[in-house]
Amino acid sequence: MSSPTRDDGFRHWWRVRLKHIRLKSRSPSRRSGNKQETLQPSAAGLLLSTQTDDAVPDTDPEGAQARTDETSHQVNPDQTHIPNPSIHVELVDDVSPDLWSAAYREAVESLGKDIDIAILKGRNVGELFRQLGEIENEATQESAFLKGVRFLESIQVPLGKFKMALDLATPLTSLDPAVSTVFGMVRGVTAVAITLSTADEDFARKIAAMLEQIAYIDDCDTLGQKVDKKDIHKALVLVYKKLLEFYSAAYEILSRRGANVIVRLILENGHLPEIVQDFLRQADTLRKLVQKATLEIVEDIKAMLYDQEIGRWLGSSAMRQQSQYHAYLQDLRAAEACEFLVRYRNFINWYSASNSQHLVLLGEMGSGKTVAMGFLVDELRRRSENQIPQDKVCFYYCQNGGPDQAVQILSCLILSLLEQLPGLKKRFYGWYKQAQASGNFEPATDTKKLREFLQRLLEAIDRRVFFVIDGLDECDRTSRGVILKCLGTLSQKISRLKVLLSFRPHDEILGQAEGMPQLQLGCAFRRDSVIVRKAVETHLSCLPKDVEALVIEKVSQLAKGNAIWTKMVIELIQTRGIMAIGPMRLFLDEVPVPTQLSALYTMLLSRCTSNEPENERLARKALAILAIARRPLSILELSWAVAMGTAPPEVTTVAALSDWVDHQRLISLIHPFIARLNFGDLKKRQVRLIHQSVRAFVVEQWTDHLQTGTTSASTDRATLHRRTESLEGLLLEICINYLQLDEIGTTAIFPEEQVAMEALPRDVDLFNDDDLQPNDALSCSWEDLEHGMARYDPADRGFGEFFVYASCHWMHHFGAVMTSSLPSLASVENLCQAGSTRLDNWVQQNCRPDCAIQPRFEFDSSLYDPLSITSLYGSEAMLRGMLEKSDFGKDKFLPNPLIGAATQILQWGDFPRLKILLET
CATH class of the missing domain: 1.10.8 (Helicase, Ruva Protein; domain 3)
Incomplete structure (x- = not known):
C-alpha cells in the first residue's frame, strides 16, 4: 500500500487536474444553450434522449466555476463522472433505419442490464474523449492516444492502410461525442483501443487485429446494395455487442486517471483482452459473411457485364426476336396437326440414336414447316424436362434472306447455349477477348471464328444438344453452304449433337443434304x-x-x-x-388471293431473283406458263418453253434455241412456287405450281404486265377472264413459234420404215386372240394400255424438248383466245399449211401424246389445212377473222378449203361452226 503522504499528494494532484478538466468542459464554446441536452438522430434514426437531475444550467463562466468549486471536493479520485443512476434513456425509431443502426439498436437492446447505457450520454462521452487527450505519460508528457499510435507503428501495425473511422491526423477533435450514434460508437472504440494498446505487445497486436476487422462493418451493405441478408445482420449485432462491451469496460478503466493505472488495470483484470478476443471471433464471422455476399454480388456484376458484352457482340436483339417468334408460333399452331411427325420411324431413330445425326423436314412453301418445327422444339424441350442431365435445345428461324445469315445463325446458337449454360459465359468471354488481342477485332462477324467458338462450347458440354434450324433454304447460297459445312464438321467431332433442319425440297440444297433421313410434310x-x-x-x-x-x-x-x-x-x-x-x-x-399472301409471294420472287430484272423476267414467264399449262411440264419442257418465249427473233432453229436453255437457273428462280421435283429425271412431267393461290396470284398481278407493262388490281370476273385469256395467248404464241422452227418443217418425225417396224407389238402373241379381252380397254387408262409399248423421243430427231407439248396442246390454247390475244393469220397458215412436213409432224405427235409408237386415234394430216384446223379448234373470233381475211387460193390451203372444213365439222359434230362457214 502507498503511504498516507503519498496518497494525499496523489489526491491533491488528481483534484487539480479534475478541476482543470471541468473548467474546460464548462466553457461557453463547449456547452449547449439548452438546459436539456438532446442528441441528433443517427443515420439509422437512433435517438438517445437523456435527462439528469443535475443538468447544468446555462450560466456564466463564474457560475460554472463556482459550481465546480462546490462539487470538486465530493469527487472520488478513482471514480470520475460516474453517470447518475436516474438517467433516462429513450430510443426512437425512424421511418426507414439503415442496416448499421438497425443492428446497433438491436445490440443495445439485447445487452439490457449487462451494460450501463448511460455511459453513452453525450456529456459523459465528451468528458471521456477529452480525458483521452490529456492522459499523459509521466516521463514524456505525450498523450496516451499518440503514444498508442506510436507503439502500434513500432510493432509494424500499418494503421495508415486500415479503413478506420478515425482521422489519425486530428483524432480526438474529429470524434463525435454522441456514442449513441453507431458511427460515434465505432469512432470512440477506435480511439479507446489505440489508447489502450500500450498495455503490452500481445494486447497491442490483438488491438491491431481488432482495428483491422472493424473495417468490415462499413462493408456490410455489400458494395452499396441494400440486400436482405439476415446472416450478416445477426453477425453485425454480435460484433456491435462486443464493441459495446469493450467500450463499457474501457470506459470503466479510463475513468481511473493515470497511464500506469490504466496499464495495470488492463494487465491485472484480463477482462478487456477477453472481450477483444471474442470480438475478433465475431468479426471474423462477419468478415466471411460479408466477403461471401460481396463475392455473390461481384459475380452478379460480372455476369451482367458478361451478358452486356456478349449480347452486344452476338446480337441479343436477334435472340429476343427469335424467342418472340417462337411464342407467336405456339399461339398459332394446332398441335394435333403436328403430332404425327414424332411417330415417323426416322424421327424415332434420330432421337434415340446414341451418335450425332441429322434429320430433315421437307415441305413445300406454305405447308406449315415453320409451325411444325416450333412444335418439335417444344416437344424436345418437354422430353428433356425429366431427364438428368437435361438436353439443351437451340433453335433459329430463318425469316428473311438478308446478307450474313450464317453469322446470325451461328451467333444465335452460341448465345442460346450461353443463356442455358451460364457457367460457360466467362470461358467464352475469355476466348473472345483472346481473339481480339490476336488482331481479330470483330470475331462475331467472322464465321470461321464463330464456328471455332461453337465447337469449343460443345466440347465443354457433356450432355445432348439439339440444333433446330428452320427454313435453311431462305438463306443465300453462301450462307447455306457455310452452315451445312459447319454442322457436318461438328457432327463428326461432337457425338452428342443432333441437328434438325427444314427447307423446301430444292435440288441444290437436297444435294447438299444427301443421305440425311427425312420427314415429309405433304397434303393430307x-x-x-x-x-x-x-x-x-x-x-x-x-x-x-x-x-x-x-x-x-x-x-x-x-x-x-x-x-x-x-x-x-x-x-x-x-x-x-x-x-x-x-x-x-x-x-x-x-x-381471292389475300393481300398478305400476295405480298409474301412478291417478296419471295424478289428474293429468288435477287431483284435483277432479267431474272425476274424469266421467273415471271415461267410461272405464267405453269399457271395456264394444260398439264404438268417436265423440267426440260418448261426450260425450252421459257427459252422460246424470251429468245430474240433471230433464233429460228432448234439447235440455236438449245443454247438459250438453262434449266438449273430457271428452277432456282421459281423453286418456292413449284412442287417438289425429282431432279434425277429431267423429262418427268412433274413441274406444277404448289397451290391454286399461286395461279390466282399470277393471273391477278402479272397478266397485264406481261402484255402491256402495267399491273391492274381489279379482280372482277370480266377482268379475270381477260387476264386468263392473256395467259392463253402467251403460251399459244410460244407453241406456234416453237412449231415453226426450221427443223420441224424439214425433218419427218417418223421415217416410214421405222413406223412399220416399231408398230409391231412386243411381248404379244400375234396369233392368240385371248391376250386382250373386249372389256379391257374400257377399264384401263391410256397409260395402262400403252404400258410396255415401244416409245420414241422427238428430241432424238432434233425436235427439242417442247415439241410434244406444243404439238398436243397448242390447239387447246388456240380455242381459248378470243380478242386481243389472237395469233396472226400468217403464223397459223404457216403452221397448218396443207401437205407440209410441219403439219404432218405436229399432227403425228398430237395423236401420240405420250410418245408411244401406236397412235391413240387416227389423225390424217393430208385432210387438213389452216381453215379446217381453225374450224375445229380455233375460237369463233379466229374463224371469222380467217374467213374474212385469208386468201384461200394460196398453196397453204387445200383446193376446196370450205368444203374440206365443212366435211370435218360434219364428221366431228360442231354444227354451229358449219353455220359460220355457210354465212361466209
Missing part, C-alpha cells in the same frame, strides 16, 4: 381440317354454326396442304366480316 385432308378448325376457332368464333361448318368444309378442301393460305384466307374472312351464308358461299367459290 385430315391435317388440313385440323388446321382450318383451329384457325376458325381463333378468328371466326362468332360465326353461326352453319356458316362455320361451310367454312371448315370448303377451306379444308381447297387448302391442299397449304397452311399459310389457310391462315390468311380465314383472316381475310375475319377482316371482311362475312357472317351470312350466302355471301360466304360466294366468297368461297372464288377465293
Whole structure:
C-alpha cells in the first residue's frame, strides 16, 4: 500500500487536474444553450434522449466555476463522472433505419442490464474523449492516444492502410461525442483501443487485429446494395455487442486517471483482452459473411457485364426476336396437326440414336414447316424436362434472306447455349477477348471464328444438344453452304449433337443434304381440317354454326396442304366480316388471293431473283406458263418453253434455241412456287405450281404486265377472264413459234420404215386372240394400255424438248383466245399449211401424246389445212377473222378449203361452226 503522504499528494494532484478538466468542459464554446441536452438522430434514426437531475444550467463562466468549486471536493479520485443512476434513456425509431443502426439498436437492446447505457450520454462521452487527450505519460508528457499510435507503428501495425473511422491526423477533435450514434460508437472504440494498446505487445497486436476487422462493418451493405441478408445482420449485432462491451469496460478503466493505472488495470483484470478476443471471433464471422455476399454480388456484376458484352457482340436483339417468334408460333399452331411427325420411324431413330445425326423436314412453301418445327422444339424441350442431365435445345428461324445469315445463325446458337449454360459465359468471354488481342477485332462477324467458338462450347458440354434450324433454304447460297459445312464438321467431332433442319425440297440444297433421313410434310385432308378448325376457332368464333361448318368444309378442301393460305384466307374472312351464308358461299367459290399472301409471294420472287430484272423476267414467264399449262411440264419442257418465249427473233432453229436453255437457273428462280421435283429425271412431267393461290396470284398481278407493262388490281370476273385469256395467248404464241422452227418443217418425225417396224407389238402373241379381252380397254387408262409399248423421243430427231407439248396442246390454247390475244393469220397458215412436213409432224405427235409408237386415234394430216384446223379448234373470233381475211387460193390451203372444213365439222359434230362457214 502507498503511504498516507503519498496518497494525499496523489489526491491533491488528481483534484487539480479534475478541476482543470471541468473548467474546460464548462466553457461557453463547449456547452449547449439548452438546459436539456438532446442528441441528433443517427443515420439509422437512433435517438438517445437523456435527462439528469443535475443538468447544468446555462450560466456564466463564474457560475460554472463556482459550481465546480462546490462539487470538486465530493469527487472520488478513482471514480470520475460516474453517470447518475436516474438517467433516462429513450430510443426512437425512424421511418426507414439503415442496416448499421438497425443492428446497433438491436445490440443495445439485447445487452439490457449487462451494460450501463448511460455511459453513452453525450456529456459523459465528451468528458471521456477529452480525458483521452490529456492522459499523459509521466516521463514524456505525450498523450496516451499518440503514444498508442506510436507503439502500434513500432510493432509494424500499418494503421495508415486500415479503413478506420478515425482521422489519425486530428483524432480526438474529429470524434463525435454522441456514442449513441453507431458511427460515434465505432469512432470512440477506435480511439479507446489505440489508447489502450500500450498495455503490452500481445494486447497491442490483438488491438491491431481488432482495428483491422472493424473495417468490415462499413462493408456490410455489400458494395452499396441494400440486400436482405439476415446472416450478416445477426453477425453485425454480435460484433456491435462486443464493441459495446469493450467500450463499457474501457470506459470503466479510463475513468481511473493515470497511464500506469490504466496499464495495470488492463494487465491485472484480463477482462478487456477477453472481450477483444471474442470480438475478433465475431468479426471474423462477419468478415466471411460479408466477403461471401460481396463475392455473390461481384459475380452478379460480372455476369451482367458478361451478358452486356456478349449480347452486344452476338446480337441479343436477334435472340429476343427469335424467342418472340417462337411464342407467336405456339399461339398459332394446332398441335394435333403436328403430332404425327414424332411417330415417323426416322424421327424415332434420330432421337434415340446414341451418335450425332441429322434429320430433315421437307415441305413445300406454305405447308406449315415453320409451325411444325416450333412444335418439335417444344416437344424436345418437354422430353428433356425429366431427364438428368437435361438436353439443351437451340433453335433459329430463318425469316428473311438478308446478307450474313450464317453469322446470325451461328451467333444465335452460341448465345442460346450461353443463356442455358451460364457457367460457360466467362470461358467464352475469355476466348473472345483472346481473339481480339490476336488482331481479330470483330470475331462475331467472322464465321470461321464463330464456328471455332461453337465447337469449343460443345466440347465443354457433356450432355445432348439439339440444333433446330428452320427454313435453311431462305438463306443465300453462301450462307447455306457455310452452315451445312459447319454442322457436318461438328457432327463428326461432337457425338452428342443432333441437328434438325427444314427447307423446301430444292435440288441444290437436297444435294447438299444427301443421305440425311427425312420427314415429309405433304397434303393430307385430315391435317388440313385440323388446321382450318383451329384457325376458325381463333378468328371466326362468332360465326353461326352453319356458316362455320361451310367454312371448315370448303377451306379444308381447297387448302391442299397449304397452311399459310389457310391462315390468311380465314383472316381475310375475319377482316371482311362475312357472317351470312350466302355471301360466304360466294366468297368461297372464288377465293381471292389475300393481300398478305400476295405480298409474301412478291417478296419471295424478289428474293429468288435477287431483284435483277432479267431474272425476274424469266421467273415471271415461267410461272405464267405453269399457271395456264394444260398439264404438268417436265423440267426440260418448261426450260425450252421459257427459252422460246424470251429468245430474240433471230433464233429460228432448234439447235440455236438449245443454247438459250438453262434449266438449273430457271428452277432456282421459281423453286418456292413449284412442287417438289425429282431432279434425277429431267423429262418427268412433274413441274406444277404448289397451290391454286399461286395461279390466282399470277393471273391477278402479272397478266397485264406481261402484255402491256402495267399491273391492274381489279379482280372482277370480266377482268379475270381477260387476264386468263392473256395467259392463253402467251403460251399459244410460244407453241406456234416453237412449231415453226426450221427443223420441224424439214425433218419427218417418223421415217416410214421405222413406223412399220416399231408398230409391231412386243411381248404379244400375234396369233392368240385371248391376250386382250373386249372389256379391257374400257377399264384401263391410256397409260395402262400403252404400258410396255415401244416409245420414241422427238428430241432424238432434233425436235427439242417442247415439241410434244406444243404439238398436243397448242390447239387447246388456240380455242381459248378470243380478242386481243389472237395469233396472226400468217403464223397459223404457216403452221397448218396443207401437205407440209410441219403439219404432218405436229399432227403425228398430237395423236401420240405420250410418245408411244401406236397412235391413240387416227389423225390424217393430208385432210387438213389452216381453215379446217381453225374450224375445229380455233375460237369463233379466229374463224371469222380467217374467213374474212385469208386468201384461200394460196398453196397453204387445200383446193376446196370450205368444203374440206365443212366435211370435218360434219364428221366431228360442231354444227354451229358449219353455220359460220355457210354465212361466209
